[in-house]
Amino acid sequence: MTTKVEKYLEPFRLSLEKLKEVSVRLKKDLIRGLGKHSHHRAAVKMLPTFVRATPDGTEKGDYLALDLGGTNFRVLYVRVVEEQQKVVKMDSKICSIPQEMMLGTGEQLFDHIAQCLGEFLESQDLKGQTLPLGFTFSFPCEQKEIDKSILIRWTKGFSCSGVEGQDVVKLLKEAIHRRGDYDIGSVAMVNDTVGTMMSCGYRDQSCEIGMIIGTGTNACYMEEIKNVKRVEGEDGRMCINTEWGGFGDDGSLKDILTEFDEVVDQTSINPGVHTFEKMISGMYLGEIVRLLLVKMAEDKLLFKGETSEALLTPGQFETKYISEIEDGLENAQKILTALGLNWDPVDACVVRLVCDTISSRSARLCAAALATISNRIRVNRGLDHLKTTVGVDGTVYRKHPNFSEELQAAVRLLAPKCDITFLVSEDGSGKGAAMVTAVAQRIALQSRLLEDSDGEDEEDEDEDEEDK
The missing domain is CATH 3.30.420.40 (ATPase, nucleotide binding domain)
Structure with missing residues (x-):
């Protein structure tokens, strides 16, 4: 029995080596997305946000x-x-x-x-x-x-x-x-991801990455302007909205997609698009679990080989059930009963194992992507060691009982030279949006002040010329 169950779950268990490969592929995609001529065919879009700084604490x-x-x-x-x-x-x-x-x-x-x-x-x-x-x-x-x-x-x-x-x-x-x-x-x-970063950036001024893992998934970070080939300028930084949900849309993740991921993609409203997001985010995790449970029941590994109308209906196994089931077996039993399934205690344990495997893969894939970004910031700045903060939001990250621990543990292994603090964002799309505006105003004011003082210098220089 256990070996048969493992046969289904094995393709979802990604080794550290495989996660490192994923991280390397994303690194190439980030560079392609930043390029002037390559970005239009890049799966990871790397959109300039024109947000040129994080809060410095003087905003008001x-x-x-x-x-x-x-x-x-x-x-x-x-x-x-x-x-x-x-x-x-x-x-x-x-x-x-x-x-x-x-x-x-x-x-x-x-x-x-x-x-x-x-x-x-x-x-x-x-x-x-x-x-x-x-x-x-x-x-x-x-x-x-x-x-x-x-x-x-x-x-x-x-x-x-x-x-x-x-x-x-x-x-x-x-x-x-x-x-x-x-x-x-x-x-x-x-962009809501940028708002997530900025709403944390006032409390912690080393917050330079924003990440959302909810219904969808995305991240942004502060990139050196000289690397953003589509925007003029050499000095300073700009926040880049990676749109990393599209990672793999060019087929680069084919080797880690399972038959269940392929069904989720084919039956979604946007087939072939947002490959990475479909392995990670709340909109799809429940459906991956549902497809697995149906297949395992058909293979007589669950529920004495019987399914139910609810289990056979797409979208009926909600992503929130994953968090609830992993929180305790009694929750698993309630949910299986509500789905009209005849279960025994072993079934409940297997279902919990399936949920744990799917959410764990999601957390580890997110970690691989986050490791790519933090390593990029570290190398950009020529640092041996980077200390930075990520502002995070999204129901999957907030509500799942051990998603954040699993993600953080994997990031430590994949980006050992980065010391990353995680802050849960407060209302990125509201307060964060106000913060973006406050920073933009501060910068506009500073550059106006600079222009004014440049003008004064010129007048002084003219006088100097006359004195000679």
Whole structure:
């Protein structure tokens, strides 16, 4: 019995050597994604975010944040308090987007957003102020500047006309101007992964990596600008949104994909896309387990060879069940009963082992990818030893009983010269977006100050010339 069960689970158990190979492949993909001519065919997109620094602790003031990534959007009023090194949410409001609006015109959608923002400002007595705004817009975009971002395509059930190919900041500002009853200051476009990094970066200024392991998975990190070939400039750094979910879309991970991963991919809404994400994230882990349990039952290794209607239905084994089952056998028994299965104590133990194997593979693959990024930062800076912090978010990381321990243990083995601290992010798409805006303002102010002082130097030089 045990050997037969192991036969199914073996392909999911990745050795340290195999994880090192995965890490090396990702390293090549990061470089390809950063290249000027190679990025368009790269599986890992490495998108420049135009976020040029992490917090230095001097940021302060009041900000607005707008978070649009699904059927609801949030408006937040955030205060950055320098003395306490804290980002405080003063208040927030959730507005829903009706189905017909998700399929209507872009003008309607942005008018709705501008209206909700206006009502919120009214309720906070802020209409007279012109506050800077951080805009988290969680759809595939090509960012051109910190305040210019072109929507590539709608996802998540949206298909508003007249938005794809357009600058979403411009559309938002136009909608606000159509109303004419309030205004906003400078806008910073924020990817939720970047927000995750930035919301931790005020508490811990060595936070230079952001990572999300939830419904989907992604990471960002601070890269040297000279390596970002699509952006002009040699000095300083820029945060890169890796979009690492697409790792393997060119077939580079074929040797570690199992037959179950292939079924998950073929039956997903985006076959052939987001290969890495489908082995890791919450949207797919439950389905991998379900497929395994069905196959094992058919092979008479579980439930006396019988299945149930629920077990045979795609999506019915939810990812949250994995966390619950690994938390205790009595949970496993409750869930198996709820799925209409006839189980015995051995079945419950085997199911728990299956869950543990699938979540463990996810954690170890994430670790391999994170090791690639931290080693890259270390080598970029010519350091023997790197001490850095990762801001993390996502339900899989937060809720699973031992995912974070497993991930951290594997990273220590794969990046032994990096000492990595993990911080769970607080509201990256809200507070983090405000922080991105605060940092962008600080940098704009600093460069204005620099320009002014350069001007003064020139005048002094002119006088010197005259004296001679």
